[in-house]
Structure formats: C-alpha cells, structure tokens
Amino acid sequence: MDTASTPEEEKVAHFLVDAAVWAVSVHNTQPWWFGTCGSTVTVHADADRRLEIADPDGREMLISCGAAVYTLRLAVCHLGHLPDVRMLSDPERPGEVAQVGVxxxxxxxxxxxxxxxxxxxxRGHRGGFRPGGLPAGLLQILRAQAYAERVSLRIVADPRARIALAALTEAAEQIQRRNPVYAAEAARWAPASGGDRPDGMDGDAYPRESARIDPHFAGGRDFARGQGWGRTDGERQEATGVVALLVTDQDGRADWLRAGQALQRILLCAAVHDVAAAFHTQALEMPDLRELIRTRFCDGACPQMIMRLGVAHVEAGGARRSVTELTRGEL
Ligand SMILES: Cc1cc2nc3c(=O)[nH]c(=O)nc-3n(C[C@H](O)[C@H](O)[C@H](O)COP(=O)(O)O)c2cc1C
Structure with missing residues (x-):
C-alpha cells in the first residue's frame, strides 16, 4: 500500500473521521480508532473499550463500529463521491472492521x-416523547432504510408485546444494578459522582433517569445509580413512542456490523424529521432474556437493538473524543 499521502488527501481523511466520531455507541464508549492512508479510512474496533461483562462477544462493540462505518459512507457521499467500502474479516486482524475509500x-x-x-x-433520547405519533409514512421510510442494509426494523404494535418487552427491560436493569460486576463496569463508563470518566468524557453527558412512561421502559439506564446527578429533563407529559426491534437473520460479526450501519442510517433519517430514539438494550445483554426475546418476539430472527422512536424535546449536549486522539497513520 502506498503510504505517502498528499495534504489534500489528509484533509479529506480528517473530514471523514471528524464525522465518524459522532456515530452512536454503547455507553458512549466510542470503541474505535481510525487508520488513514491517503484519503482512505480504516475503522478499527478498540477492544480495550469493549464492555467485558455486558458485551463479552463484542456484539455491541461491533454494532457501534458499524454505525461509524455508515457515517463514513455518508460523509463520502456528501463530498460528491461514491464510498468504496471493503468490510474486513481477517481472523489474524480481528480489530480491522472496514475500509472506506473515496x-x-x-x-x-x-x-x-x-x-x-x-x-x-x-442525539439519543431517554424518557418519554411528545404525545402524538410519528410523521405519516416515516416508519415505512425507516424500514426501507434498514432493509437497504439487509436488516429488519420490526415495529412492536401489539400492546401486550410492548408491556412484556418493557417488563423484560426492567427485569434486566434490576438484575444488572444488583450485580456488583455489572455495576462496576457501568461505573467505569458513567461515574456515580457525576464527575468525568477516565477517558475525559463529561459525566453529565448522560441525562438523569427520566419521568415514568407507560409501559415503563426502565427510563433507559439509571446511569446515576440512584445518586440523582446529571441533567434533569423536568416535568412534562410524555409518551412511550413507537417500540421497535432491529433484527438480523444471523448473529455473527457481519450481522452486527450490518445492524450498526442500519441503526445509524435509521437514526439519521429519523433525525431529519425531528424523531429521536431511546435505547433499551439491557435485556439483550443477558443471554437467557435475549433468547426469550428472539423466540417470542422476533420469530426466530436475532434481536440486536430494542428502541423507542418518537418526537423528542430537543436535547443539547453530546461529547466525543477528539479526531487527533482517534486517528493514526495506517502502515
Ligand atoms: C449497541 C448500543 C447499545 C446501547 N444501549 C443503550 C441503552 O441500553 N440505554 C441507553 O440509554 N442508551 C443506549 N445506547 C445509546 C448510547 O448510550 C448513546 O449513543 C451514547 O451515549 C452517545 O450519545 P448520543 O447517541 O446522544 O450521541 C446504546 C447504543 C448502542 C450503539
């Protein structure tokens, strides 16, 4: 590979990484770094930032990396070029996820x-949404966006299924909160004092546990673990929104990366219409509960994300590590 990059190519690579860092990621772990060679960017999974307890197989880490890949693809399109994408699966270099060229x-x-x-x-959302549904036709559009990545966005319309999923989410949240090993891991990424994380991210990047909605979806995660710190979302009337599952046919590395690309694509498309997503993935981090959800709510397909979609009160904030910290020249 030619390693000499022109300043123009370096500027392009910087521009692309500057977009990719804004991808969604579990606990905002940002489990990636970016190798550049000319204007081509290689996404690397950063296994040191994987949730060892909650995500032993790296499923959520690779969903997050997939989200970064889609963001790179879109940024290349924005520059007026087709992205040249190679998904990487060399068993000798498991951290190499994908190469995105211009x-x-x-x-x-x-x-x-x-x-x-x-x-x-x-921005991700927690708590309830504004009363009233999604803009007409949007769900169809979002399903088509997922389908384009060969992933399904399944809408959970049956009220009993919504209640059951909310209950499973609540159960998983309670189990994780009471398990010291899960709790210690959560504390690493969201310090209970509300102070800064070891990687320099602001603890207040997470909102406080939000108002109760019905069915109750454990209000997202209680990142404050009962301490009450964080942004407050105030008192207001709130709705559950549309409950949806992102599912894949199979459950391997390629599927998780596809799910991540579909997720980011859906989120960006929804954001065009001021629609945001709240995530509830606790139950999918527990193998027994995930299997139950797979068989009872997904017709045997593999659940990758549980989310609610709705029109959100606009949230400020959002923090990411710097492009310089995340970029290295590719050898
Ligand atoms: C695989 C995955 C799982 C996630 N699980 C949850 C969750 O259970 N609860 C939650 O509140 N947010 C969850 N999130 C959202 C992240 O916490 C959020 O993207 C991150 O904090 C960055 O915030 P932003 O999306 O507003 O930029 C998840 C994101 C991903 C990619």
Missing part, C-alpha cells in the same frame, strides 16, 4: 443530502 464522482440523493447534517445534530 470512489468515483457521485451526486448524493435527496435523502443523503438531508441526513448528512444530522450526523452532529442527532
């Missing part, structure tokens, strides 16, 4: 043009 000239679609500015604007 392909031939391309005119971005209207969707892509609208989604690009959402990369930095999009």
């Amino acid at each position: 392909g031939p000239p391309y005119s971005p679609t209207a969707d892509e043009r609208q989604m690009y500015p959402q990369i930095r604007r999009r």
Whole structure:
C-alpha cells in the first residue's frame, strides 16, 4: 500500500473521521480508532473499550463500529463521491472492521443530502416523547432504510408485546444494578459522582433517569445509580413512542456490523424529521432474556437493538473524543 499521502488527501481523511466520531455507541464508549492512508479510512474496533461483562462477544462493540462505518459512507457521499467500502474479516486482524475509500464522482440523493447534517445534530433520547405519533409514512421510510442494509426494523404494535418487552427491560436493569460486576463496569463508563470518566468524557453527558412512561421502559439506564446527578429533563407529559426491534437473520460479526450501519442510517433519517430514539438494550445483554426475546418476539430472527422512536424535546449536549486522539497513520 502506498503510504505517502498528499495534504489534500489528509484533509479529506480528517473530514471523514471528524464525522465518524459522532456515530452512536454503547455507553458512549466510542470503541474505535481510525487508520488513514491517503484519503482512505480504516475503522478499527478498540477492544480495550469493549464492555467485558455486558458485551463479552463484542456484539455491541461491533454494532457501534458499524454505525461509524455508515457515517463514513455518508460523509463520502456528501463530498460528491461514491464510498468504496471493503468490510474486513481477517481472523489474524480481528480489530480491522472496514475500509472506506473515496470512489468515483457521485451526486448524493435527496435523502443523503438531508441526513448528512444530522450526523452532529442527532442525539439519543431517554424518557418519554411528545404525545402524538410519528410523521405519516416515516416508519415505512425507516424500514426501507434498514432493509437497504439487509436488516429488519420490526415495529412492536401489539400492546401486550410492548408491556412484556418493557417488563423484560426492567427485569434486566434490576438484575444488572444488583450485580456488583455489572455495576462496576457501568461505573467505569458513567461515574456515580457525576464527575468525568477516565477517558475525559463529561459525566453529565448522560441525562438523569427520566419521568415514568407507560409501559415503563426502565427510563433507559439509571446511569446515576440512584445518586440523582446529571441533567434533569423536568416535568412534562410524555409518551412511550413507537417500540421497535432491529433484527438480523444471523448473529455473527457481519450481522452486527450490518445492524450498526442500519441503526445509524435509521437514526439519521429519523433525525431529519425531528424523531429521536431511546435505547433499551439491557435485556439483550443477558443471554437467557435475549433468547426469550428472539423466540417470542422476533420469530426466530436475532434481536440486536430494542428502541423507542418518537418526537423528542430537543436535547443539547453530546461529547466525543477528539479526531487527533482517534486517528493514526495506517502502515
Ligand atoms: C449497541 C448500543 C447499545 C446501547 N444501549 C443503550 C441503552 O441500553 N440505554 C441507553 O440509554 N442508551 C443506549 N445506547 C445509546 C448510547 O448510550 C448513546 O449513543 C451514547 O451515549 C452517545 O450519545 P448520543 O447517541 O446522544 O450521541 C446504546 C447504543 C448502542 C450503539
């Protein structure tokens, strides 16, 4: 591989990484670093930032890396080029996830043009949504976005299934909170004092546990673990929103990376319409509960994310590590 990069290529690679760092990631672990060679960016999974207890197989780590891959793809489109994507699966180099290069000239679609500015604007949400449904036709559009990545977005319309999923989420949250090993891991990424994390991220990047909604979805995770620190979302009338599962046919590395790309694509498309997602993945981190959800709610397909979608009160904030810290020249 030619390692001499022109300043122009380096600028492009910097621009691409500067977008990719805003991808969604479990506990905001940002479990990645980026290798650059010319304008080509290689996404590497950073196993030191994997949740050892909650994510022993690296499923959530690779979903997060997939989200970064999609963001790179969209940023290349924004520059007026087709992304040249190679998914990497060398067993000798398991950390290498994907290479995204700048392909031939391309005119971005209207969707892509609208989604690009959402990369930095999009925020995850916790707690309830504004009453009233999603904009007409949006769910169909989001399902098509997922389908384009060969992933399914299944809407949980049956009220009994929603209640059951909320109960499983609550059960998983309670089990994890009471297990010192899970609790210690959560504390590493969200210090109970509300202070800064060891990697310099602001503890207040996480909102306080939010108001109760019905069915109760454990309000996201209680990152404050009962301490009450963090941003407050105030008192207001709130709705559950649309409950949805992101599922794949199989359950391997390639599927997790596809799920991550689909997830980020859905989130950016939803953000165009001021729709945000709240995530509830606790139950999927517990093998027994995940298996139950797979067989009872996914017709045997593999659940990768549980989320609620709704029109959100706009949230400020969002913090990421710097591009310089995350970028290395690729050998
Ligand atoms: C695989 C995965 C699992 C996640 N699980 C949860 C969750 O259970 N609860 C939650 O509140 N957020 C969850 N999130 C969202 C992240 O915490 C969030 O993306 C991160 O804190 C960064 O915030 P931002 O998306 O607003 O930029 C998850 C994200 C990913 C990619």
